[in-house]
Amino acid sequence: MESDEHLRRNYEYWNRQADLWVVGGEASWARHEPTWGIFGVPESTLRLLPGDMRTMKTLELGCGTGYVSAWMARRGAKVTAMDLSDRQLDTARRLQRVHGLQFELVNGNCESLPFEDCSFDFAISEYGAAIWCRPELWLREAYRVLKPGGMLHFLGCSPWVSVCSPASGELPLVERLERSYFDQHVHDWGDEGVDFNLPISGWFRLFREIGWEVLDYLEPRPATSGDERRHHVTLDWGYRYPAEQVWKLAKRGVSGTLCAQKSKHNPR
Numbered sequence: 001m002e003s004d005e006h007l008r009r010n011y012e013y014w015n016r017q018a019d020l021w022v023v024g025g026e027a028s029w030a031r032h033e034p035t036w037g038i039f040g041v042p043e044s045t046l047r048l049l050p051g052d053m054r055t056m057k058t059l060e061l062g063c064g065t066g067y068v069s070a071w072m073a074r075r076g077a078k079v080t081a082m083d084l085s086d087r088q089l090d091t092a093r094r095l096q097r098v099h100g101l102q103f104e105l106v107n108g109n110c111e112s113l114p115f116e117d118c119s120f121d122f123a124i125s126e127y128g129a130a131i132w133c134r135p136e137l138w139l140r141e142a143y144r145v146l147k148p149g150g151m152l153h154f155l156g157c158s159p160w161v162s163v164c165s166p167a168s169g170e171l172p173l174v175e176r177l178e179r180s181y182f183d184q185h186v187h188d189w190g191d192e193g194v195d196f197n198l199p200i201s202g203w204f205r206l207f208r209e210i211g212w213e214v215l216d217y218l219e220p221r222p223a224t225s226g227d228e229r230r231h232h233v234t235l236d237w238g239y240r241y242p243a244e245q246v247w248k249l250a251k252r253g254v255s256g257t258l259c260a261q262k263s264k265h266n267p268r
């Protein structure tokens with residue numbers, strides 16, 4: 001695949017899909033207590049948002065309809081939310097007006113951020129850059145724009161998801177090993193876009209190369225089993241196996257002084 005091919009495909013996919021995410025986006029904007037991922041695991045279990053956000057400058061990477069950013073703005077954070085799809089951002093902008101809540105919306109690619117080095121305290125992605133961007137690119141960019149000690153939390157598919165995705169392409173996930181665990185990286189889902197994942201050891205290696213410290217790793221689980229389907233997975237499957245992963249990372253290894261000296265905008 002050409003290096004930018006996934007961007008074109010994902011841009012088209014998400015603009016095509018945007019109308020289907022309006023109802024879910026409205027419900028999530030209306031919710032004041034966050035729930036996360038395809039199983040709606042409560043914030044009290046995952047603790048994806050810092051306790052006190054009142055002095056924080058925060059960035060959401062791949063914000064979709066913008067509800068995670070709305071939750072952060074309501075907690076007093078100064079929020080910037082970025083997304084590749086202009087149509088998803090149209091919904092976010094409309095919901096800002098409906099809820100009387102303003103924060104910065106930026107249209108662009110999270111693999112190349114238009115922000116200064118060391119300019120945010122906290123970054124987050126829930127199924128945004130977390131799965132739709134090349135890990136080698138967006139994780140370097142997130143590191144660059146965070147202040148020393150800043151944290152990145154992201155939630156996306158577990159590497160088990162592609163392993164148990166039927167080779168036929170027919171979902172939901174099955175209880176069989178259908179694809180390579182170790183060779184996963186680029187997942188081309190045809191009309192449904194291109195996403196990315198790594199084996200756990202691959203994530204660890206990449207974090208170490210960039211300078212991230214791993215603070216925690218979680219595997220969100222639905223509260224109950226059942227045959228109800230959520231996107232690509234049933235509750236039964238998600239209750240038995242990890243369908244999602246959460247990484248909590250901190251930017252270490254860069255002193256504040258170095259950060260202040262090196263204010264080169266987007267070094268690549």
Ligand SMILES: C[S@@+](CC[C@H](N)C(=O)[O-])C[C@H]1O[C@@H](n2cnc3c(N)ncnc32)[C@H](O)[C@@H]1O
Binds near residue numbers: 066085126
């Ligand atoms: C599933 S939504 C995530 C938002 C929300 N948390 C949710 O789960 O609905 C995925 C979003 O990632 C965005 N996206 C895909 N590739 C991207 C990229 N390279 N840069 C920024 N956003 C991207 C899509 O446009 C889409 O709005």
